[in-house]
Amino acid sequence: MSTVLKKTRSLEDTKLHYCPGCSHGIVHRLVCEVIDEMEMREQTVGIAPVGCSVFLDAYFDFDIIQAAHGRAPAVATGVKRALPENLVFTYQGDGDLASIGMSEMVHAAARGERITIIFINNTNYGMTGGQMAPTTLEQQVTTTTPAGRDTRLAGFPIQVPELLSSLPGAVYLSRVSAHNPKNINKAKKSIRKAFQAQMDGLGFSLVEILSTCPTNWRMNPVQSIQWLEENMMEIYPLGELKSVEGVS
Amino acid sequence: MSRVLMKGNDAIGAGAIAANCRYYYGYPITPQNEIGEYMSSEMPKAGGVFIQAESEVAAINMVYGTSATGARVMTSSSGPGISLKMEGISYIAAAELPCVIVNIMRGGPGLGNIAPSQSDYFQATKGGGHGDYRLIVLAPSSVQEIYDFTRQAFYLADKYRIPAIILGDGFLGQMMEVVELADSAKDDEYARIPEKPWAITGCKGREKNIVNTLLIEPDTLEKHNWKLKDKYQQIAENEKRADLYRVDDAEILVAAFGISARISKEAVDMARDEGIKVGLIRPITLWPFPDHVFKNLDSVKGILTVEMNTGQMIEDVRLSVEGKIPVEFYGRTGGNLPDSTAIFEEIKRMGGM
Numbered sequence: 164m165s166t167v168l169k170k171t172r173s174l175e176d177t178k179l180h181y182c183p184g185c186s187h188g189i190v191h192r193l194v195c196e197v198i199d200e201m202e203m204r205e206q207t208v209g210i211a212p213v214g215c216s217v218f219l220d221a222y223f224d225f226d227i228i229q230a231a232h233g234r235a236p237a238v239a240t241g242v243k244r245a246l247p248e249n250l251v252f253t254y255q256g257d258g259d260l261a262s263i264g265m266s267e268m269v270h271a272a273a274r275g276e277r278i279t280i281i282f283i284n285n286t287n288y289g290m291t292g293g294q295m296a297p298t299t300l301e302q303q304v305t306t307t308t309p310a311g312r313d314t315r316l317a318g319f320p321i322q323v324p325e326l327l328s329s330l331p332g333a334v335y336l337s338r339v340s341a342h343n344p345k346n347i348n349k350a351k352k353s354i355r356k357a358f359q360a361q362m363d364g365l366g367f368s369l370v371e372i373l374s375t376c377p378t379n380w381r382m383n384p385v386q387s388i389q390w391l392e393e394n395m396m397e398i399y400p401l402g403e404l405k406s407v408e409g410v411s
Numbered sequence: 412m413s414r415v416l417m418k419g420n421d422a423i424g425a426g427a428i429a430a431n432c433r434y435y436y437g438y439p440i441t442p443q444n445e446i447g448e449y450m451s452s453e454m455p456k457a458g459g460v461f462i463q464a465e466s467e468v469a470a471i472n473m474v475y476g477t478s479a480t481g482a483r484v485m486t487s488s489s490g491p492g493i494s495l496k497m498e499g500i501s502y503i504a505a506a507e508l509p510c511v512i513v514n515i516m517r518g519g520p521g522l523g524n525i526a527p528s529q530s531d532y533f534q535a536t537k538g539g540g541h542g543d544y545r546l547i548v549l550a551p552s553s554v555q556e557i558y559d560f561t562r563q564a565f566y567l568a569d570k571y572r573i574p575a576i577i578l579g580d581g582f583l584g585q586m587m588e589v590v591e592l593a594d595s596a597k598d599d600e601y602a603r604i605p606e607k608p609w610a611i612t613g614c615k616g617r618e619k620n621i622v623n624t625l626l627i628e629p630d631t632l633e634k635h636n637w638k639l640k641d642k643y644q645q646i647a648e649n650e651k652r653a654d655l656y657r658v659d660d661a662e663i664l665v666a667a668f669g670i671s672a673r674i675s676k677e678a679v680d681m682a683r684d685e686g687i688k689v690g691l692i693r694p695i696t697l698w699p700f701p702d703h704v705f706k707n708l709d710s711v712k713g714i715l716t717v718e719m720n721t722g723q724m725i726e727d728v729r730l731s732v733e734g735k736i737p738v739e740f741y742g743r744t745g746g747n748l749p750d751s752t753a754i755f756e757e758i759k760r761m762g763g764m
């Protein structure tokens with residue numbers, strides 16, 4: 164018997180704690196595959212957020228620092244300035260990144276820090292039980308928008324790459340999705356570009372990944388994929404929002 | 412060894428660089444702005460990194476990241492900024508990362524004012540951030556001590572894997588005095604950075620390293636808490652420091668730290684000239700508090716604690732004497748200095764004169 168597919172080196176051989184149908188596991192694999200294809204495992208430092216992916220150190224077989232809620236880009240800055248040759252990335256949810264950590268994200272981008280943010284947009288706070296996030300869609304029901312997000316009271320969803328795109332320090336900003344094989348392949352290519360832009364010293368990069376949270380969306384995995392396609396993609400169009408000259 | 416005239420805030424920067432600190436992150440706040448300004452010009456010359464962070468929250472988290480890589484790193488601020496750093500300090504203490512944090516105290520609470528104060532004693536010594544942790548707190552009372560203690564703070568932080576605080580005030584930060592600088596050619600134990608096998612550097616040739624403060628299993632966190640407690644116990648056994656002045660035959664003691672101790676010293680001399688048997692205890696480590704120097708004071712009838720707040724260190728003095736000696740208080744706040752003649756009057760009153 165021959166092996167056709169095996170777990171990539173950087174991914175620990177262990178059971179994931181994520182719910183069935185959750186995108187976190189897929190994105191973990193993509194990040195690890197890219198790191199291994201770039202042969203960067205031994206030079207990589209990952210910064211874990213507060214959120215469902217707080218246990219990154221259990222799944223990634225390289226150096227990991229777990230940060231306070233939202234502070235990962237500042238922690239990554241401190242790491243990258245001390246280890247400029249290393250690949251430094253943060254992995255953050257939408258609450259962590261676009262709510263409590265907005266300032267740290269914007270200023271890391273403004274400084275053009277040579278770091279990469281892997282941003283999981285699942286339109287809610289997964290870990291704390293499905294409250295509204297800055298990315299929650301208009302009319303979307305969450306545990307803190309029980310009648311649906313009313314934009315007059317709770318504001319509008321934030322489009323992160325669009326928000327950052329005016330900053331010269333941000334050199335690669337993209338939005339991809341992890342809901343089907345075609346898009347998963349595209350997501351992987353985008354992560355690779357973002358990491359490469361960092362290693363080429365070009366500046367700050369961010370990849371937003373539209374993700375499912377079946378548990379808090381109160382759906383089964385198949386329904387959640389459908390919901391993502393039908394509702395998220397309109398507000399969060401896929402594509403490379405910014406890719407400056409030299410990004411490859 | 413060279414002697415230079417230096418401002419207190421600049422001496423912090425010079426001490427840090429002499430201790431091989433090569434990373435400084437800060438956000439402007441009076442009365443410590445000279446530290447960041449000094450670092451912005453001197454760090455690049457030393458081959459180091461200066462970042463003016465977007466906030467104190469960001470600055471302390473940059474410290475967390477750099478400290479995790481094993482490099483020596485410092486941040487500085489004053490009251491309102493130190494409050495913002497408290498989240499990060501709790502994480503750094505939990506993760507057992509070494510770093511130096513400077514608080515050049517100003518008046519509080521709230522925005523308070525920019526005048527000197529000692530009102531962050533509780534915040535520095537009793538917590539401030541969440542959870543069960545301690546920090547080493549050093550209180551200089553001259554520009555020379557600012558320079559020396561900053562270097563020592565890096566050494567202690569690395570030795571015990573703990574954040575160390577330099578607790579100064581606006582007077583110390585702003586005043587100029589002659590400082591003897593360390594001889595960089597000499598083998599200097601404060602400048603030597605120890606091996607850090609736990610550091611985050613990329614896992615080349617070793618198992619991965621993890622810096623983590625989430626210990627979800629109750630038994631695991633409890634074990635970690637007791638491990639920290641053991642470390643704090645060890646620090647308390649080894650590192651308590653106090654300066655004693657004319658205490659041998661004293662019947663009255665003044666207890667004061669930092670700039671208040673310097674003023675109190677003058678009052679002690681004035682009282683001695685009048686024949687009053689009075690001495691001064693100046694805690695140098697505010698944590699661990701030097702409680703041992705407050706024991707076996709059989710001839711002492713009373714202690715006067717002098718602070719630039721409404722009474723904070725007095726609680727540690729009272730705990731140290733265990734009710735055996737009455738402890739009184741004299742304090743000024745709002746940026747006002749305790750006057751040496753006013754302290755002298757208090758001493759006379761306590762001496763029944």
Ligand SMILES: Cc1ncc(C[n+]2csc(CCOP(=O)(O)OP(=O)(O)O)c2C)c(N)n1
Pocket residue numbers: 213214215216232255256257258259260283285287288289290291296
């Ligand atoms: C300072 C602070 N505030 C609040 C929390 C509680 N908290 C834990 S996870 C989380 C939300 C995480 O949501 P998100 O970033 O969207 O990630 P997800 O769990 O959906 O992957 C919150 C608010 C915390 N740990 N720290």
Ligand code: SF4
Pocket residue numbers: 180181182184185186187215285289290375376377378379
């Ligand atoms: S709660 Fe949502 S984000 Fe968290 S593991 Fe479950 S599905 Fe994934």
